[in-house]
Structure formats: C-alpha cells, structure tokens
Amino acid sequence: MKIILAAPRGFCAGVNMAVESLDLALQRFGPPVYVYHEIVHNQHVVQTFRDKGAVFVDQLEDIPAGSNVLFSAHGVSPAIRQLARQHDLRTIDATCPLVTKVHLEAIKYAKAGYTIVLIGHEGHDEVIGTMGEAPEAIVLVENEAEVDALEIADETKLAYLTQTTLSVDDAGRIIRRLRQRFPDIESPPKDDICYATQNRQEAVAAFSQQADAVVVLGSQNSSNSQRLRELGADEGRPAYLVDGPQDLKLEMFHKDMTVLVTAGASAPESVVSQTIEWLETHFDAIVDNQSIREENVVFPLPRPLRDLAKQSG
Incomplete structure (x- = not known):
C-alpha cells in the first residue's frame, strides 16, 4: 500500500x-x-x-x-x-480571530442598515454566535434554493458573509446565485472562509486524483472535516471520516491501494500518526509526504x- x-x-x-x-x-x-x-x-x-x-x-x-x-x-x-x-x-x-472578523463585519453592516445574508449551516456554534451579533438583520441560507426563496425589502442595502469552515466550492455556488439575483450585493474585501479550510480542501482536491480512497481524520460534528470527506467523495473516491484507527475496518482497503490521508483543522497529529501506524501494520504501507504549501500563521x-x-x- x-x-x-x-x-x-x-x-x-x-x-x-x-x-x-x-x-x-x-x-x-x-x-x-x-x-x-x-x-x-x-x-x-x-x-x-x-x-x-x-x-x-x-x-x-x-x-x-x-x-x-x-x-x-x-x-x-x-x-x-x-x-x-x-x-x-x-x-x-x-x-x-477569523471568526471575530466575521462578527465585526456583521456589526458594521447591521449598523449601516444592511440586510445580511449569512451563508452557513444552521445550528453550528459559529453561525449561532455570528447571528447573535445582529439577529434582526441577518438571514441564514444553506443552499441555492434558499437564495431563490429570499425576499429582501431593500436590495440596495444587502451584503453577504460566510461561515469560516465551509466548502469553498459550495460557498462559491451560493455566492454566484446571490450575485445573479442581487447584482449589487456587497461583500467584505477579503473572503471569510479561513486560509486553513481552503488549504486543506485544495490538498484533497489535488492529491485525491492519485488515490483509490480518502481517509479524513476528524469528528462527525466538525464542519471543515465533513467538507474534506465530501470533497474526496466528489472526486469519485471512497471517502471516510473517522476519529482514529479504531473506526477503520480491514475490508475498507486492500494492499495494492493508494490511500490519501489528511486531517481536519481540529484533529490532532497524534491520531494521524496512529492511523498511519495502523495502515503500515495491516497493509505494509509506505508513506509519501505531499504538500501544496506551508502554513506559518500564528x-x-x-x-x-x-x-x-x-x-x-
């Protein structure tokens, strides 16, 4: 392997x-x-x-x-x-701080009398916190159909924000639909989706084309980890989101496979190491480290x- x-x-x-x-x-x-x-x-x-x-x-x-x-x-x-x-x-x-940035943008737009379309997942802790900054001014959308159903009283004062851990592709489709419906909609000067979310998604998109299966280390309630699993599946590969090797089964793999392993932004490196060790033990796997870029943000x-x-x- x-x-x-x-x-x-x-x-x-x-x-x-x-x-x-x-x-x-x-x-x-x-x-x-x-x-x-x-x-x-x-x-x-x-x-x-x-x-x-x-x-x-x-x-x-x-x-x-x-x-x-x-x-x-x-x-x-x-x-x-x-x-x-x-x-x-x-x-x-x-x-x-990247979540705080979205909060400050919501406050700014609300004070200026804007309606804010927040692109995000209902019930997620980040979305609840952001909407709490200006609940009377924010409407949440999760997909393009909900964009089509929007009724905005004053389309000249309209802006959108996004949850930081979304799929870049999914958010892009929703933003394009918003711009089609509301050509004058405003947005922050810099994207809200965080650098780490984008980097991990880009890595899966790039490397999954060389792989037969994708293993994402992360928990089921991790939004950014779920997006990585979905991205692997969208590339046509079996894609698994697991907390660690205890969630893997031998029948998921065979010894001639190439397996892409990554981890969501809240998964510790220790579980990555344990998963690599499990694959090495059961399938005599060798590791090829591949990187799209370095991260030096603190x-x-x-x-x-x-x-x-x-x-x-």
Missing part, C-alpha cells in the same frame, strides 16, 4: 491558540475550568481535556458564580457575554494568558 500524507493538515492557528489557551488556564487556575461548548469539534481533544479537569457545558447557568470559563474557538454572541457578566464568571475568550493568546505563556515558556 502507498499512503499519500497530505499537507497542510490538522490543527490550524485558531485551534492551536484555543487548545493552548485551555491548557494554560488549567495550569494557572487549576481544575475545574469550564468551557462553553466544545473547545473545538474533535472528540479526542475534548476527552483529553476532560481528563485534565475541563468541564464542557452548553448552558452558562450550569457554571457556579465566580468560576473561570473559556469561550471556544467558534465564538459566542453578545447575549452570552452579557449572561457571563450577570453570573459573575471570569471569562477567557479563545475565539478564532494567532496571539487571549490577553489574560499572554503573561503566563511567557513565564512558562
């Missing part, structure tokens, strides 16, 4: 920042440190932090007053921030943790 190990893969700068933030908060404050929703959408990462004393909650009311709470990489709405203040919670904001830690990082470093 030949394994094409794609790069870039795995943790992005936003996930690295969020994971390091929770690690430092546990060191500085001791357990429990509460986290509003999952720190990132990966079961391995979440369980690792549970074992260290992090407590993941879906309701701020479940957190004792005066406790430390970390907001995850996906961001939260102003209402959640206000609720945290009312409950006397000490907050650490680990929102990815995001700063939340302000309350920066001094601590310097001390521990």
